[in-house]
Amino acid sequence: MKRIAFFVYGVTSHGMFLLVYAALGFFVTGQFLPRTIDGPTGLSGGPAAMVNTLLLLSFGVPHSVMARPGFKAWWTQIIPKPIERSTYVLISNLLVLAMMAFWQPIESVVWHVQSQPLAGLIWSLSAIGWLLVPLSSLLINHFDLLGTRQVWLYMQGKAYSHLPFASPLLYRIVRHPLYVGWLLAFWATPYMTVGHLQFAGILTAYILIAIRFEERDLLDQHGERYAKYRREVPMLIPSGRRPQPNHAAEAPVRHEPAL
Numbered sequence: 001m002k003r004i005a006f007f008v009y010g011v012t013s014h015g016m017f018l019l020v021y022a023a024l025g026f027f028v029t030g031q032f033l034p035r036t037i038d039g040p041t042g043l044s045g046g047p048a049a050m051v052n053t054l055l056l057l058s059f060g061v062p063h064s065v066m067a068r069p070g071f072k073a074w075w076t077q078i079i080p081k082p083i084e085r086s087t088y089v090l091i092s093n094l095l096v097l098a099m100m101a102f103w104q105p106i107e108s109v110v111w112h113v114q115s116q117p118l119a120g121l122i123w124s125l126s127a128i129g130w131l132l133v134p135l136s137s138l139l140i141n142h143f144d145l146l147g148t149r150q151v152w153l154y155m156q157g158k159a160y161s162h163l164p165f166a167s168p169l170l171y172r173i174v175r176h177p178l179y180v181g182w183l184l185a186f187w188a189t190p191y192m193t194v195g196h197l198q199f200a201g202i203l204t205a206y207i208l209i210a211i212r213f214e215e216r217d218l219l220d221q222h223g224e225r226y227a228k229y230r231r232e233v234p235m236l237i238p239s240g241r242r243p244q245p246n247h248a249a250e251a252p253v254r255h256e257p258a259l
């Protein structure tokens, strides 16, 4: 019974993530939703910026802290290990929903691209960004990252096995294609308001900090193999050099999802 309950919990949390991801896409691109990143306005400039900063920190701080190995070691004394990741995903979903619900648009325009071809190009970059995020997760460990692999293994009575380090396709061009996806998704817009700029700016800083922690963990886990990968493959911006060979060709080693 417990196994089935954990599985349902994990699948629900994963399914909710997919819905929240779609909602975030509509929120940032200003489509379909009654409330988006650019309107309707509520508070004026200064107070709005403060609320938005608090909302982004309320998402970013727990999202990072809960991914740290030390926190997980403590947290899994309270939360059963098989649903630790699903709980992380569930809490992240709720924090993103709260961020969207209480977001305070700041309407002043930073840039507005009027040229149709250029605006079309920018929207294409945005679409690439929103597609890159799920695509990159599929390339490494989508079901592990979203916790369903853990509850699936538990339901079958199998022990959790850590996924190996991998460098498939996009991961041979840059080390963090998923974060490149987020950056394109946040920044690529023909109509940038001050509120949107605040959103993109704070989350960009968050991603750059997250990369430092994530790479530290990856170095701990994979040692010289990751150090070599880091020397050979650029972090976020493709170098134009030929993609590096698959760095994951060696034997699999311990891996635990962080952020």
Ligand SMILES: C[S@@+](CC[C@H](N)C(=O)[O-])C[C@H]1O[C@@H](n2cnc3c(N)ncnc32)[C@H](O)[C@@H]1O
Pocket: 136, 140, 145, 164, 165, 166, 167, 171, 175, 176, 177, 178, 179, 180, 214, 217, 218, 255, 256, 257, 258, 259
């Ligand atoms: C949200 S994902 C982002 C992955 C990567 N930073 C990116 O932007 O594509 C974070 C998780 O991916 C894992 N990860 C990052 N690079 C990896 C790789 N090359 N192979 C396997 N797992 C990786 C990290 O350990 C972390 O658990």
